[in-house]
Amino acid sequence: xxxxxxxxxxxxxxxxxxxxLIDGKIKxxxxxxxxxxxxxxxxxNLLKEDFxxxxxxxxxxxxxxxxxxxxxxxxxxxxxxDTLYYKGAGNLGVMQNSPKIFFNNxxxxxxxxxxxxxxxxxxxxxxxxxxxxxxxxxxxxxxxIIAWGxxxxxxSPHMYELTKDKIFITIDPVATPIAKKSELHLQxxxxxxxxxxxxxxxxxxxxxxxxxxxxxxxxGADWFFDLAKSRxxxxxxxxxxxxLQDITKFFEIIKGKSVSIMLGIGIQKYYEGTNITRAIxxxxxxxxxxNKTAGGVWYLSDSAYSYESKFSVKGxxxxxxxxxxxxxxxxxFIQGANPVVSAPNTKRVIEGLKNTFxxxxxxxxxxTCEYADIIIPSTNFKAKKxxxxxxxxxxxxxxxxxxxxxxxxxxxxxxxxxMNKQFGFDGLADLNETFEYYKNKEFVDDSxxxxxxxxxxxxxxxxxxxxxxxxxxxxxxxxxNNLNSQFKEDxxxxxxxxxxxxxxxxxxxxxxYGESSxxxxxxxxxxxxxxxxxxxxxxxxxxxxxxxxxxxxxAMFQEVLIKLELY
Numbered sequence: 217x218x219x220x221x222x223x224x225x226x227x228x229x230x231x232x233x234x235x236x237l238i239d240g241k242i243k244x245x246x247x248x249x250x251x252x253x254x255x256x257x258x259x260x261n262l263l264k265e266d267f268x269x270x271x272x273x274x275x276x277x278x279x280x281x282x283x284x285x286x287x288x289x290x291x292x293x294x295x296x297x298d299t300l301y302y303k304g305a306g307n308l309g310v311m312q313n314s315p316k317i318f319f320n321n322x323x324x325x326x327x328x329x330x331x332x333x334x335x336x337x338x339x340x341x342x343x344x345x346x347x348x349x350x351x352x353x354x355x356x357x358x359x360x361i362i363a364w365g366x367x368x369x370x371x372s373p374h375m376y377e378l379t380k381d382k383i384f385i386t387i388d389p390v391a392t393p394i395a396k397k398s399e400l401h402l403q404x405x406x407x408x409x410x411x412x413x414x415x416x417x418x419x420x421x422x423x424x425x426x427x428x429x430x431x432x433x434x435x436g437a438d439w440f441f442d443l444a445k446s447r448x449x450x451x452x453x454x455x456x457x458x459x460l461q462d463i464t465k466f467f468e469i470i471k472g473k474s475v476s477i478m479l480g481i482g483i484q485k486y487y488e489g490t491n492i493t494r495a496i497x498x499x500x501x502x503x504x505x506x507n508k509t510a511g512g513v514w515y516l517s518d519s520a521y522s523y524e525s526k527f528s529v530k531g532x533x534x535x536x537x538x539x540x541x542x543x544x545x546x547x548x549f550i551q552g553a554n555p556v557v558s559a560p561n562t563k564r565v566i567e568g569l570k571n572t573f574x575x576x577x578x579x580x581x582x583x584t585c586e587y588a589d590i591i592i593p594s595t596n597f598k599a600k601k602x603x604x605x606x607x608x609x610x611x612x613x614x615x616x617x618x619x620x621x622x623x624x625x626x627x628x629x630x631x632x633x634x635m636n637k638q639f640g641f642d643g644l645a646d647l648n649e650t651f652e653y654y655k656n657k658e659f660v661d662d663s664x665x666x667x668x669x670x671x672x673x674x675x676x677x678x679x680x681x682x683x684x685x686x687x688x689x690x691x692x693x694x695x696x697n698n699l700n701s702q703f704k705e706d707x708x709x710x711x712x713x714x715x716x717x718x719x720x721x722x723x724x725x726x727x728x729y730g731e732s733s734x735x736x737x738x739x740x741x742x743x744x745x746x747x748x749x750x751x752x753x754x755x756x757x758x759x760x761x762x763x764x765x766x767x768x769x770x771a772m773f774q775e776v777l778i779k780l781e782l783y
Contacts, residue, residue, distance in 0.1 A: 224615040225259045226312075226597045228305045228332075230516075230608030231374040233259050237618050242598075249611050250352070250374045257373075257696055261704075267579050268593035269623045280624040283592050284631075287575055288638045290547060290590075296323030297533070298546040304553020305332065309602035309615070310520070310654050313527040314632040314644065315551055315577070320529035321641040325545070328534040329769025331558060333516040333607075336484035338768035339493030340515050343501070343669050348521050350512035350663040352609040355379060357510035359473035362387065364496060365409065366480030368394040370694050372608060385469060387412065388482075389691060390748060391741035400465055403743050405457040406689040406774065407679045409483045410495035415452040415463060417444040420503045423467050427504025436670035440498050443674060455680060457743070474510035475503075481516065482692065485774040487677065490767040494671040507664050519605035522660055526645040526653065536764045538771035542568030549575045551628075552594070556583040557754055560771055561762035563730050577631065583754070593625040600627040601647070603654035610659045679777060687777040689746040690727070690759065707755055709734035710748040722783035725759055727776040732758035733783050747778055 223242060225233040234248040235255060242263060246253040271283035278286075291299065301319035320326065330337070340347045355361070356378055361368075364387040369376050376394075386395035387402045387409070395401040404412055420426055421441065431437040453460055477500055484493045493515070500506065500513045538560050542548050548569070559565050569587035576588035579596050599621040604613040621627075626634070629647050636644055679689060688711075695706060709725060717723060719738045724731055725747070732755040742748050749756040760773045 220616050221618065222614045222616060223598060223618055224309065224602060224604035224613030225262065226309050226602070226604060226615075227258050227262060228308055229258060230372040230606070231256060232604050232606035232608065232611070232613050233374065234604075234613035235259070248613070250378065250609055251613070252374065252377070254374070254377075265580055267596040267622050268581060268591070268625070270591075271593060271624045272588070272591040274589060280592070280626060283590055284626075284634060287590055287592070288635070290573065290575075291322065294546050297325065299324040300535070300540070300542070300545040300548045301326050301551070302540065302548060302553060302555070303327070303551045304555070304558065309597070309604050310526070311600070311602045311647075311650070312552065312628045314629045315635075316529050317527055317644055318632045318635040318639075318641065319549065320531050321636065321643065322639060323532065324549070326529070326531040326534050327537040327540060329537040329764060329771075331537055331560075331771045333481050333484070334768040334770030335486075335489030335765045335772070336479065336481060336493040336515055337518070338770070339484065339490040340497060342490065343494050343497045343671070344506075344665045345667060345669075346521060346662070347515065347518040348663045349514045349517035349609065351661050352378070352611075354508070354510050354512050355476045355478075355514065357474065358476040358512075359383060359510075360385065360470050360475045362475065362477045363392075363394045363398070364388075364477055364479050365483035366394075366478045367392045367694050368478055369397070370696055371480070372478075375608060383469060383473075385466060389689070389743040389746055390693060392693070395741075399469055400462065402458045402462055402466065405455065405680060405743070406691060406746060407486055407492075407676075408456045410488075410492045410674060410676055411452055412456045412458060413495040413499040414444040414447075415449070415456065415458075416466070417441060417499045417502050418449070418452075419463050419467055420499070421445070423471065425467070425471065425503050427502065430501060430504050430506060430668070434501060434668035434670055436672040437502065439672045440502070440670040455678070474508065475505055476511045477505065477513045479513065479515040482774070484770075485692070486772050487766050487775050488675070489765050489770065489772060491671060491674055492676065495674060498671045501668050501670060506668065512663070514608070516607045519607040522662060523605070523654065523657060526650045536769035538762055538764055538769070540568075542574075543571040544568075545572050547573045547575065549577065550584060550588075551577045552579070554582040554584045556587070557752065557757065559762075560757050560760040560773060561729050562755075562757040564762055565757075592631070593622065594631075595621045595625040595627040599625075600629075601651045603651065605654070610661075612654070614655055679775075683745075683777055687779055690774050690776050690778050691742075691746050691748045692751050692756070692773060693748050695750045705752050705754060706750045707734070707753050708737045710737050710739040710742060712742045712744045712746070713738040713740060714744050717780065717782075723780045724783050726779045726781065727759040729761055729776065730758040747780075
């Protein structure tokens, strides 16, 4: 096979697909370890996208050069500290990090934290000292896979295909597709994952399943176990909503088997998300899932962990990503993001964008473009070199420039070089050398843990303790036909039929941060007392909290309670 016909899917998902161009058609790369010969639905949808081919100043179409010059003149008339660089994760690739070099040189305010996985990543790192997944071979070789808050068949279809013959256990408030394929589904109450982890630790001790060797080599295990046994079993049963009979069945399934836990991001979308994740990882450590020949715990790994960063910066000032108030800046540069849909507290986001000068740099027109004063088209993924590192497994995907770039477009690297030249900055790594470095660096397994730190402190304000009878937990789910704010949207509100409303009624959903109207759809798979909105729902973030979590400058979309009223 011609190795220069590869193309990497840039979408923000676990699988990081690699395709090939054959006879003018893009097909799955059957030689890639995870992608094989099939493309997932999201990659197929991406290939149908209409990419931006025109630059804009206001509503007027202009040439790329005119848009870049206008942006340059605007920057030269503004103090650096009055500008904000805001990057999204809708399209991924190492080269797409290069614009941060320019904005750091310029002195713009940069963002820190995450709208996605940040609290969980901090929890994994605090326990293990790093956020690195085991090799996928250990997942494939395990006997049992626990999908904990992870809609595995939807978010990781290629990884699932490699493991579909395993025994599955699902822990989730929703009967997801993987839950229906599972030997056991623990339909937990929202935001009680840490309590379930403690309950499982208590049972592990009772079942004589603790890994004494791993515990002796680690720190804090005694305190963690003392916490697990400090409450009556019936109390755990009441708060988690999981019966002790099902816990017994859980251990009957996993005993004597190699076990993997696949963690999703839903578990950590809360104020205490870091320690909720640590509690689960500590349970895994207690029963000996770490450092084994098969099994382990997978989350969204630091995909660049073993690489020398070619685009690292040390900004002078950062703002927490979920807390960004666009109105505080005279100019906001938004790269590959759609905060009007994806960022928390939509009303606040829109008000902020209306009160600043917005420059949008991306491949497709989205909701945020409606508020842009300048639009600069970014070259689409088929027409630029890049390397996509995976946070789901250890395999990368490679992209060559296989197409002629669309009109008036510029790649992220070219944009950075252009802007550096306008302002006399240097410090940009060579394009080809950088590409070759990321492409050729070999995988080194650094997932073994030397000094594990068990969770030693856990104080969580449980939503169930302050939830009123007429309030609902807010849950977000992924779906097959869209990826966050990209592709086909679903703006309905889903609820268990055992409620006071009727299907297709129009309701107002209210939180302490805002409100919006929705049409109700029934779904028996949702636990009573909860509502579900699919990621990318354009009305969802009118309800969500724009403040940061406890430790990681991360968003906490589910840290709200919702009331419903007829419209």
